[in-house]
Amino acid sequence: MLFMGSTKYPDENEYEAYLTKHGGFSNAYTESEHTVFHFDVDPDALHGTLDRFAMFFVSPLCLEDSMEREVMAVDSEFVEALQDDECRLNQLMCHTARPGHMYQKFTWGNKASLMDIPQESGLHVRDELLKFYKSNYSAERMRLAVLGGEPLDTLEEWVRTMFSVVPSGLGPEQNFASAGFPFEGQMLYLLASVKGLHRVTVSFQLPCLEKLYHKKAEDYISHLVGHEGPGSLLSALKSMGWATGVAAGIEDSSFSMNSCVYIFTVDMTLTEAGLTAGPGYGLAAVQLLFQYLKMIRDAKAQRWVYNELRAIGEMKFRFSEEEDAASYVTKLATGLFIYEPQHVLVASRLYDDWDPGLVEDLLNMMTPSAEGLRIDLQTKHFQQMKEKLLKEKADVLCETDPWFGFEYLAVAIDEKMQEALSSVSGSEAIQFPPKNPYMAEDFSVKAKGLSTTQAPDRSTAGDEQGQNGAEKGATGKNMSTDIDDVPRDAGDSGIVPEAMMPELLLDEPGLRVWHKLDTIHLLPRTSTYFRLSSPATYGPPRAYALTHMMVALLEDALNEEAYLADVAGLYCGLGPEGRLGVEVLVSGFSDKLHLLIHRVFETMTNFKIEAKSFSNVHEMVVRKYQNAHVKSAKHAHYLRLLILSPLSVQNGEILQELSKLQPQDVMGFVTEFLSKIHVEVLVHGNHTAEEALALARNARSQLGTGILEAKDREATQCLKLPEGKLLLHRARAKNLEEQNSAIEVYFQGNIDEVRERVLAGMVEQLTAEPCFNILRTKEQLGYSVNSQIKATHGVVGFAFSLSSGKYPPSYIEKRIDSFLEAFEKELDAMPAEEFEHHRTAFISEQLRKANNLWEESSWMWEPVLNQRYVFGSRFREVQELRKVTKRDVQDWYARHLSPHSKQRRKLAIHVVSVSHWEADASPDGDDDSGATNADAEVDEVTDVEAFRQSMPVFPSVVCNARLAGSGWIDRTSQLTS
Incomplete structure (x- = not known):
């Protein structure tokens, strides 16, 4: 509600509209003890956004009609959570908390709790809302973090001026330490899983540790229990065939970390065998957990383990990279409640007080008889167990x-069960982890004439975003971005900033190598990408199934090694690229990177499959396909891509083939895969050209002598949809209990070229905020609403996606077309100044500097992956953006999105819940079809395969031949010898 206008800025949508015009983003969330509001925005709009932001806490309007709509938005979010396993477990824990404890509150909120029940009790909801606001929002209970390019004195002056009028006087924030532990303890709970998995969660209630953050005794325990290397709990569980995954520790949320309790959880993903082994469902794995904890306890606290954690923490902080701006300030603001000021930036990596006594005290609270023990089991076999x-x-x-x-079900853990959990399971394999061979020792920087001592000041840099957590296309802004950083004639002259351009080091049959020595981030890190293309993956559904099984078995075989590397700051990831091969990513600290790469390809070429490993992995992959697209929104997205790609295979067909596979089938496939292969490599970071070439050649030599020419690689294709027809594909939601239906409406443009991408991108910039405001906020169609550009297999398009528990997709489709019709008129009437604001915001986003080396590497890798080799396209887009007129955008919109267009190519995907199936319209051309163009034809796609065979395809846009002089630097003649 605080977003919806203030006395100074009374327009309900003013804040969001201002952010959108200046390339911004905002959000908020509430946890157990705090609410966090955050935004990021283009640098020149920071002052104006802060002023609007400050008014949230000074004079919000909280208007009645706005409030009623937001209640419905919360209700829509609640409906989305109903079929989510994590949300259901969280709700069960709250519901079964001690009577009267703060945990027992219904924290989700829905229409009943926020409006219906209060009104039935004679309460006026808006009055209660304002009463809550006035009794909690007080300056001394708030913390603020601001990140900007201005001098600190300037930022401080802004903050003092804008926030000094925030009301105060309520006293410090409330503390819930006196509430005690939330759960009775010594209880076992069972509930059904939505995704058909078996997961046991063991929770230990510990006292609040927030003031002991510099000791990190709990990290010592989570490091050992959650370890995945040799001798670990997970390795023992895998060897027994009981589990495929373990996660341990205290989650970084106020549900698990607050003033009354720290909840240490151990999550184990069980196999079918693990569910039924031992004394009761899932308890064999829990027995082994307690055996492992006893081993740690009996060995006493080990200083060397803590020292290794400290070394890793220091290393990662010393060489930390820029993070997403909004995420970073959010972390700082919440940390200000807990940490001493001098520790706010470093607290998450600070290990400066070894306290073995505290470690042992915590371990003594992690026994089968511990007062705070709680076990939750989610399983697809709930009814049989019940x-x-x-x-x-x-x-x-x-x-x-x-x-x-x-x-x-609720079952007390009695003495008999405690004794069973305390008994030895028979596994002698568990032990302390080995010393880590991947710990970096050499942190020198290879860029000529530069060293870490000359690197930019990173004293305000936070925890590195990391390869696990970073996302392509993050919305965070680098506050030093200048939209004039690149020459205005760069696009015309073909100039692209050197930092965006890799060098082509080698191009020979079976191997192509790209390289870029980092001269920007100046950190001892490197990202390496490998794409392995083989005709073995090009075949029918069986080839898909074999490729996925091969990759999953490789990941399983590498797991112990990869985990050790991950702890030391090296990331390894493998993934099948559909029918186009296998992608391998290895990144992190440069010093020991080559060791991990060698290990990956050594494992691939000396592949061995043990029967138990095959059984565990096969069950996991089959379950993954069975659970794929359980969420309606993901199902709609999958169906759109399935229809548009003539080469893709339906998941059901892959699942059928998976059920037939045996170990010898996969072994034979590995041989076939390696018999004819092309490897494309990108090395970006702290490796010289000579080192990159040696690394790539070594990896290629490990894969054998089978050669696939680059020109013989298969390329993706995209169907060309017919003009003037409205194509509709309807499918039932996979989960019969799901209340949400989902729709994805896709409008196809033309081949992915700079101008086409720029025009579609401007439409995304212009429609994002009004689409959300109209369809989500005002019409309350659903909680998740998106409009965005889509680059699908080399073709630019635009899509609207929305999920709703209230309305069927046919109705939502009509509202989307209604929005498109209305916005066309808004665009026509848009003042030139407003259009320029949006253009400037879009340019700023395109020129945003990468937050870190990994993000920059991913930008560089994309043109290699799509085989087009057009690097620095973002800067070319900027030059085109400066030429584009409002009329150009209107023409693109009128052709591709307008409901009145005769050339519009539209595909609507309806994933319909059981409750909406009858209400969702049949495509017979009446109003319920969603069409507002009376002249357009509506065709329902019922047979996907037949439809794909009947449609033409766009020409391939890949460049398989080497094109010297096409923008990159060609050094093959210098280095191939």
Whole structure:
């Protein structure tokens, strides 16, 4: 509600509109003890945004009609959470907390809790909302973090001026330490899983540790319990065939870390065998967990383990990289409640007080008889277990959560069960992890004439975003971005900043190598990408199944090694690129990078499959396909890509082939895969050209002598949709309990060229905020609403996606077309100044500097992956943007998006819940089809394969031949010898 206008800025949508015009983004979230508001924006608009932001906490309007719409938005979010396993477990834990404890509150909120029940009790909801605001929003209970390019004195002056009028006087923030532990303890709960998995969560209630952050005793324990290297709990569970994954520690959320409790959880993803092994469902794995904890406890706290964690923390902080701006200030603002001022920037990496006594005290709270023990089991076999347990045990409680409506069982952990959990499971494989061979020792920087001592000051840089957490296309802005950084004639002259241009070091049959020595970030890190293309993956569904099994088995075989590397700051990831091969990413600290790369390809070429490993991995991959697209929105996205790609295979067909596979099939496939292969490599970072070439040649030599020419690689294709027809494909939601339907409406443009991408991008910039404001905020069609450009297999398009538990897709499609019709008129009437604001915001986003080396590497890798080799396209787009007129954008919109267009190519995907199936319209040309163009034809795509065979395809846009002089630097003649 605080976003919806203030006395100074009364327009309900003023804040969001201002952000959108200046390349900005905002959000907010509430946790157990705090609410966080955050934004990022172009540098020149920071002052104006801060002024609007400050008014949230001075004089918000909280208008009645706005409030009612936002209640419905919260209700839509709640409906989305109903079929989410994580949300259901979280709700069960809250519902089963001690009576009267703060945890027992219904934290989600929905229409019933926020409006219906209060009104039935005679309460005026807006009055209650304002009362809550006035009793909690006080300056001394707030923390603020601002990141900007201005001098600190200037930022401080802004903050003092704008925020000094925030009301104060309520006293410091509330503390819930006196509430005690939230759960009774010594209880086992069972509930059904939505995704058909088996997961056991063991929770230990620990006292609040927030003031002991510099000791990190809990990190010592989570490091050992969650370790995945040799001798680990996970390795032992895998060897027994009981589990495929383990995660341990205290989650970084105020549900798990707050003033009354720290909740240490161990999540184990069980196999079918693991579910039924031992004394009761899932308890064999829990037995092994307690055996591992006993081993750690008996060995006493080990200083060398803590020293290794400290070394890793220091290394990662010393060489930390820029983060997403909004994420970083959010972390700082919440940290200000906990950390001493001098530790705010470094707290997450600070290990400066070894306290073995505290470690042992915490371990003593992690026993089968511990007061705070709680076990939760989610399983797809809930009904069978329910029937069995109700027959066997008289004290089993079967109840229903009043808000989510799911059934659960509650069983007391009695002395007999405690004894069973304390018994030795028979595994002697568990042990402390080995010393880590991947710890970097050489941190020198290879860029000529530069060293870490000359690197820019990173004293305000936070925890590195990391390869696991970074996302392509992050919305964070680099506050030093200048939209005039690149010459205005760069696009015309073909000039692209050197930092965006890799060198072509080698181009020979079977191997192509790209390289860029980092001269910007100046850190001892390198990113390496490998794309392995083989005709073996080009075939029918069986080839897909074999490729996925091969990659999954490789990941399993590499898991122990990859985990050790990950702890030391090296990331390894593998993934099948559909039918186009396998992608390998290895990145992190440069010093030991070559060791991990060698290990990856050594494992691939000396592939061995053990029967138990095959069984575990096969079950995991099959479950992954069974659970794919359970969420309606993901299902709609998958169906759109399936229809548009003539080479893709339906998941059901792959699943059928997976069920037939045996170990010898995969072994034979590996041989076939390696018999004819092309490897494309990008090395970007702290490696010289000679080192990059040696690294790539070594990896290629490990793969054998089978050669596939670059020109013989298969390329992706995209169907060319017919003009003037409205294509519709309807499918039932996979989860029969799902209340949400989803729609993805796709409008196809032309081949992905700079001008086409720029015009579609401007439409995205212009429609993003009004689309959200109209369809989500005002019309309340659903909680998740998006409009964005889509680059699908070399073709530019535009899509609207929305999920709703209230309306069927046919109705939503009509509202999308109605929005498109209305916005066409808005665009026509848009003042030139407003259009220029949007153009400037778009240019600023395109010229945003990479937050870190990995993000820059991913930008560089994309042109290699799509085989087009057009680097620095963002800068070429900027030059085209400066030429584009409002009329150009209007013409693109009128042709591709306008409901009145005769050339529009539209594909609507409806994923319909059971409750909406009858209400969702059949495509018979009436109003319920969603069409507003009376002259357009509506065709329902019922047979996807037949439709794909009947449609033409766009010509391939890949460049398989080497094009010397096409923009990159060609050094093959210097280095191939």
